[in-house]
Amino acid sequence: MIIVTDPERKMRLPFSRGILTRSITLAGVDVGVAYIIATEVQKELNEKGRRLVTTEEIRELTYRKLIEHGLEEAARRYLFWRQLRRLKVPITILLGGATGVGKSTIATELAFRLGIRSVIGTDTIREVMRKIIAPELLPDIHASSFLAWRTIHAEGGGGSPLIEGFKSQVKHVSVGVSAVLERAYKEGSNAIIEGIHLVPGYVELRENSFMYVITVGSERDLEARFYERARYSKRSADYYLEHLEEILEIQEFIVERAREHGVRVIENVELEKTVNAIMEDLMERLRERIGRG
Ligand SMILES: Nc1ncnc2c1ncn2[C@@H]1O[C@H](COP(=O)(O)OP(=O)(O)O)[C@@H](O)[C@H]1O
Ligand SMILES: O=C(O)[C@@H](COP(=O)(O)O)OP(=O)(O)O
Structure with missing residues (x-):
């Protein structure tokens, strides 16, 4: 057995191909290729008869293997994510977008790649709030986002009642979202929050919080997502x-808010590409910030 040590953090743990594979996929490398590289790293360590290796050595070896496979760009990304982990920069990622666009699927994949243990859905926050606050007190949180309008008395003013109802629910659930964010900031922990209630402009974001709005391109695509979701x-x-029309109107509203607040909008066509686009964007923005810091 090969033992991996990190003298700085006093860590000792058996070499795991799975862990190494995951850290390579973080650099956008296909999981199959990442597995091959992790296997090659393990083989080389075994051939050299190494029983104790440092994380630093594994990093260098993996970097070299990536280069040997002609994956220069991935090698650069790999080193970046490892460096970020060592610097212990806590990040929070917020994924907004209408129901069914793929937020929770993307959140799960990002959490896996980034090794983030905490993924919170605003649906869950809303559910907790429903138990505490009676419908008589706050009716809008007790309905689906696209039906919240039925529970409120819109002030008039010519706005769409659907959007007014949605905004009211978002405003209320944002109180819970802010509490979760505050806690993450206080603990300095990484978290991913996803949900329809993450509308740009409603919660205050600090440095190293990154928000994205996820969309679907057409009614047909959205339909297919609902069928797919119903399977499991x-x-x-x-x-x-x-309620497809209402859901798409809500999507339009969220996108408008994203444009106003300079939040990146990503159309979710292929999951892999969506996740890679977010990872790439995160890397660019973190690199700028670390550079500045
Ligand atoms: N890029 C994609 N291509 C095809 N199907 C997808 C994609 N992203 C997500 N899905 C599927 O669409 C359905 C809805 O996604 P989900 O993550 O539940 O959406 P949300 O959390 O935004 O409501 C799920 O069954 C998911 O597997
Ligand atoms: O309110 C809504 O539009 C959806 C949002 O959920 P996501 O699909 O965005 O997770 O919740 P539901 O009515 O299904 O409990």
Whole structure:
């Protein structure tokens, strides 16, 4: 067995190809190729009869293997993410967007790649708030986002009642979102928050918080997502399909807010590409900040 040590952090743990594979995929390398590289690293260490290696040595060896495979760009990214981990820069990622666009799927994949243990859905925050605050007190949080308008008495003023209802729910759930963010900032921990209630402009973001708005390009694509989701969850496709127009109007509103607040909007066509686009953007922005710091 090869033992990995990190003298700085007094860490000792058995070499795991799985852990190394994951850290290589973080650099945008396909999982199959990452596995091959991790296997080659392990083989080389075994051939050299190494029983104790430092994380620094594994980094250098992995970097070299990536270069040997002609993956220069990935090698550069790999070193960046390792450096970021060592610097212990806590990051929070917020993924907004209408229901069904793929936020929770993307959040799970990002969490896996970045090794982030905490993924919180604003649906869950809303659910907790529902238990504490009675419908008589705060009716809008007790409905789906696209039905919240039925529970409120819009002030008039010519705005869309659907959007007014949605805004009211977002405003209330944002109180819970801010609490979760505050906690993450206080602990200095990494977190991913995803949900329809993450609308640009409603929560205050600090440095190293990164927000993205996820969209689908067409009604047909969105329909397909609801059918797909219904295959493994109890959320029936029909319920959302009946409200497709409202859901797309909410998407339009969120996108408008994103443009106003300079939040990046990413159309989720292929999951892999969406996740890579976020990773790439995160890397660029973190690199700028670390450079400045
Ligand atoms: N890029 C994609 N291509 C095809 N299907 C996707 C993509 N992203 C997500 N999905 C699927 O669409 C469905 C809805 O995604 P989900 O993550 O539940 O959305 P949200 O959290 O935004 O409501 C899921 O079944 C998911 O597997
Ligand atoms: O309010 C809404 O539009 C959805 C948002 O959930 P996500 O699909 O965005 O997670 O919640 P639901 O009504 O299904 O409980």
